[in-house]
Amino acid sequence: MSINLTILGCHSASPRVNAFPTSQYLEINNRHFLIDCGEGTQRQMRKYKVGFSKINHIFISHLHGDHFYGLVGLLSTYGILSREKELHIYGPKGIKEVTLLQLKVSQSHAKYPMVFHELSSKKSELIFEDDKVSVSTIPLNHRVYTNGYLFTEKEKPLKLHIDNINHYEEIDRADFNNIKAGRDITLLSGEIVPNSELTLPPKKPLSFAFCSDTCYKPDIAPIIKDVDLLYHEATFLEDRKDLAKKTKHSTAKEAAEIAKEANVGQLIVGHYSGRYKDISLFKDEAQKIFKNSDVAEVGKVFSIDS
Amino acid sequence: MSINLTILGCHSASPRVNAFPTSQYLEINNRHFLIDCGEGTQRQMRKYKVGFSKINHIFISHLHGDHFYGLVGLLSTYGILSREKELHIYGPKGIKEVTLLQLKVSQSHAKYPMVFHELSSKKSELIFEDDKVSVSTIPLNHRVYTNGYLFTEKEKPLKLHIDNINHYEEIDRADFNNIKAGRDITLLSGEIVPNSELTLPPKKPLSFAFCSDTCYKPDIAPIIKDVDLLYHEATFLEDRKDLAKKTKHSTAKEAAEIAKEANVGQLIVGHYSGRYKDISLFKDEAQKIFKNSDVAEVGKVFSIDS
Numbered sequence: 001m002s003i004n005l006t007i008l009g010c011h012s013a014s015p016r017v018n019a020f021p022t023s024q025y026l027e028i029n030n031r032h033f034l035i036d037c038g039e040g041t042q043r044q045m046r047k048y049k050v051g052f053s054k055i056n057h058i059f060i061s062h063l064h065g066d067h068f069y070g071l072v073g074l075l076s077t078y079g080i081l082s083r084e085k086e087l088h089i090y091g092p093k094g095i096k097e098v099t100l101l102q103l104k105v106s107q108s109h110a111k112y113p114m115v116f117h118e119l120s121s122k123k124s125e126l127i128f129e130d131d132k133v134s135v136s137t138i139p140l141n142h143r144v145y146t147n148g149y150l151f152t153e154k155e156k157p158l159k160l161h162i163d164n165i166n167h168y169e170e171i172d173r174a175d176f177n178n179i180k181a182g183r184d185i186t187l188l189s190g191e192i193v194p195n196s197e198l199t200l201p202p203k204k205p206l207s208f209a210f211c212s213d214t215c216y217k218p219d220i221a222p223i224i225k226d227v228d229l230l231y232h233e234a235t236f237l238e239d240r241k242d243l244a245k246k247t248k249h250s251t252a253k254e255a256a257e258i259a260k261e262a263n264v265g266q267l268i269v270g271h272y273s274g275r276y277k278d279i280s281l282f283k284d285e286a287q288k289i290f291k292n293s294d295v296a297e298v299g300k301v302f303s304i305d306s
Numbered sequence: 307m308s309i310n311l312t313i314l315g316c317h318s319a320s321p322r323v324n325a326f327p328t329s330q331y332l333e334i335n336n337r338h339f340l341i342d343c344g345e346g347t348q349r350q351m352r353k354y355k356v357g358f359s360k361i362n363h364i365f366i367s368h369l370h371g372d373h374f375y376g377l378v379g380l381l382s383t384y385g386i387l388s389r390e391k392e393l394h395i396y397g398p399k400g401i402k403e404v405t406l407l408q409l410k411v412s413q414s415h416a417k418y419p420m421v422f423h424e425l426s427s428k429k430s431e432l433i434f435e436d437d438k439v440s441v442s443t444i445p446l447n448h449r450v451y452t453n454g455y456l457f458t459e460k461e462k463p464l465k466l467h468i469d470n471i472n473h474y475e476e477i478d479r480a481d482f483n484n485i486k487a488g489r490d491i492t493l494l495s496g497e498i499v500p501n502s503e504l505t506l507p508p509k510k511p512l513s514f515a516f517c518s519d520t521c522y523k524p525d526i527a528p529i530i531k532d533v534d535l536l537y538h539e540a541t542f543l544e545d546r547k548d549l550a551k552k553t554k555h556s557t558a559k560e561a562a563e564i565a566k567e568a569n570v571g572q573l574i575v576g577h578y579s580g581r582y583k584d585i586s587l588f589k590d591e592a593q594k595i596f597k598n599s600d601v602a603e604v605g606k607v608f609s610i611d612s
Binding site: 013014015016017039040042043046047063064065068069070072073076077080094095097098101102105106107108143144 | 319320321322323345346348349352353369370371374375376378379382383386400401403404407408411412413414449450
C-alpha cells in the first residue's frame with residue numbers, strides 16, 4: 001500500500017563526519033528490508049529510529065567496503081540483542097565466508113539462524129517472495145560483481161464495493177471471499193450480478209528499484225520499467241564523466257537518462273563523490289533530463305502511497 | 307616530553323548514537339599511536355582532527371568486535387588516501403587472516419605495506435622500540451586472549467647547565483656531546499669538573515598504560531608500577547560486581563584498586579556498559595579508592611607534561 005524509504009547513508013568511499021556510506025531502510029507493503037550496510041549503519045539505524053527487530057532480510061549490492069563493512073557489527077549487535085528469528089542475507093558469493101570468519105574470531109556467539117543467499121548469476125532472478133512482496137536482482141556493471149534489487153508489491157485483492165453490495169439483500173458475508181476473488185454472484189432468481197458491480201479496483205502495486213554501484217547501463221531499463229521509485233547512483237557530475245567511466249560509476253545525467261528510458265515515477269540519486277560539496281548540483285543536472293528527480297540526503301524519507 | 311591521549315570512543319558493546327566503542331589516539335614523545343579501533347573509529351578520527359598520516363602503529367587489545375570492527379575500514383581508507391608508508395598492526399593471532407580476507411573480498415588494493423605483529427604470549431613482552439618510545443604488552447584476563455599496552459618514553463639525555471658551563475672558558479661546543487653523555491671534563495690544568503656540575507637532570511620519561519578489557523587482575527600492578535597515566539576499563543559499578551565477574555570485566559572500584567596498588571599518577575576509567583546513563587557515578591566510585599581518578603568521555607583529551 002505504501003513505500004517508505006529512509007536514507008541512512010548516501011556517500012561514496014570512506015565515512016566522514018557528515019558523510020555516511022550507502023545504506024537504506026525500505027518499508028514496502030509491511031515488509032522491512034535493509035539495503036547495503038556501510039560502516040556505521042547500525043548507528044544510523046538507531047539515530048533514525050529503525051526498529052532492528054523488524055528486519056529479517058538484508059540485501060548487499062556488492063562487496064566494496066562502503067557497502068558492507070557495517071554488516072558484521074550489525075549481525076553481532078543482533079546477537080547482543082538476543083535475536084532468535086532467522087535473518088536472511090543476500091549478496092555476492094564470498095559474503096558468507098568473510099562474515100562468518102569475522103564472527104568466529106570475534107567470538108560473537110549469535111544464537112539466531114543466519115541464512116546466506118549467495119548470488120552469482122549475471123541475469124535478473126527472483127530471490128525472495130512472500131504474499132506481500134517479491135524481490136529480484138538487477139544485474140549491474142561495476143568494477144566487481146554487483147546487483148541492484150527490484151522490490152515489487154504483490155497484486156492486491158479486489159476491494160468490496162459495499163454500497164453496491166448492500167443493494168442485494170441476499171448477498172452476505174459468506175460471499176465476500178468469492179467476490180474478492182473476482183467471481184460473479186448468481187442470485188436465487190437466476191440473475192447474475194457481474195463482479196465489476198460488486199468490487200472496486202485494487203490499489204496499484206508499488207515498486208522500488210535500487211541501482212548502485214554501476215556505470216551507465218541502459219539495458220536495465222526493461223527490468224525497472226515503470227517502477228514508482230528508482231534510486232540510481234550518481235557518483236559524479238558530467239564534469240567528471242571521464243572519471244565515472246574509468247571507475248565504472250554514473251553521472252547524474254546518466255542516472256536521469258535511465259529514469260527517463262524506464263519511465264519511472266521518481267528518481268533519487270546518491271553515492272556522491274567527496275569532491276562535490278554542493279549536492280544540489282546533482283539535482284540540477286538530473287532534472288534537466290528527468291524532471292521528477294531528487295537527491296538522497298541522510299535521514300530523508302521518501303514516501304509513496306498508491 | 308608530553309602525553310596527549312584523545313578518547314575517540316569509550317563505551318562497550320554496540321555503537322549507539324552517542325556511544326562509541328573503544329578507540330584512543332595517543333601522542334607520546336612525538337610518536338602517534340592508535341589503540342583499538344571499534345566500528346566508526348575513522349569517523350571519530352576525522353571529527354577530532356586526528357592526522358591519519360601520522361599514525362604508523364595500531365595496537366588492538368583483543369578481537370571482540372567493539373575493539374576492532376573499525377580496523378578494516380580504516381585500512382581501506384589509507385588505501386584511498388594513497389598511503390605509501392608501512393603500517394604496523396599489533397594484535398592477537400587471527401587478526402591478520404580476518405583483516406586480509408576482508409580486504410581481499412572488498413578488492414581494496416592498498417599499495418602500502420601492512421606489517422602484522424600477531425601476539426600470543428601470556429607474558430609481558432617488548433613489541434616496539436625506537437629512539438623515543440618503547441611499547442610492551444600487559445597480559446590481561448578477559449573472555450578471549452587480550453593484551454593491554456604499556457607505552458614508555460625513553461630515558462632522556464642530560465640537559466646542559468649553560469650558566470655553569472660558561473664559568474669554564476676552555477669548555478666549548480665540542481665538549482657538549484660528552485657532557486650530555488654524562489662524562490666529566492678534565493681541564494688543561496688537570497682539574498676535573500664533575501658532570502653533575504655541568505648538567506641539569508633530564509625530564510622524567512612519561513608512561514601510559516592501556517588496560518582493556520579485563521577482569522580485576524592485581525598481578526598487572528608491578529608491570530604498570532608508577533605509570534603517569536593509566537586507562538583501566540570499568541564496564542560496571544560495584545552494584546553489578548556479579549556481572550563483572552561473570553563477563554570478565556572490572557568495576558570502577560576494582561580499576562581504582564589497581565591504580566592505587568600500582569601507584570599511578572592518574573586513572574581514567576571507561577568502557578561503560580549501556581545500562582549506566584550517568585557516567586559520573588564511575589568517577590565517584592573510583593575516587594573513593596583513588597583520588598586522582600577521572601572518566602573517559604568522547605573527544606576528551608588528557609595531557610601530561612614532564
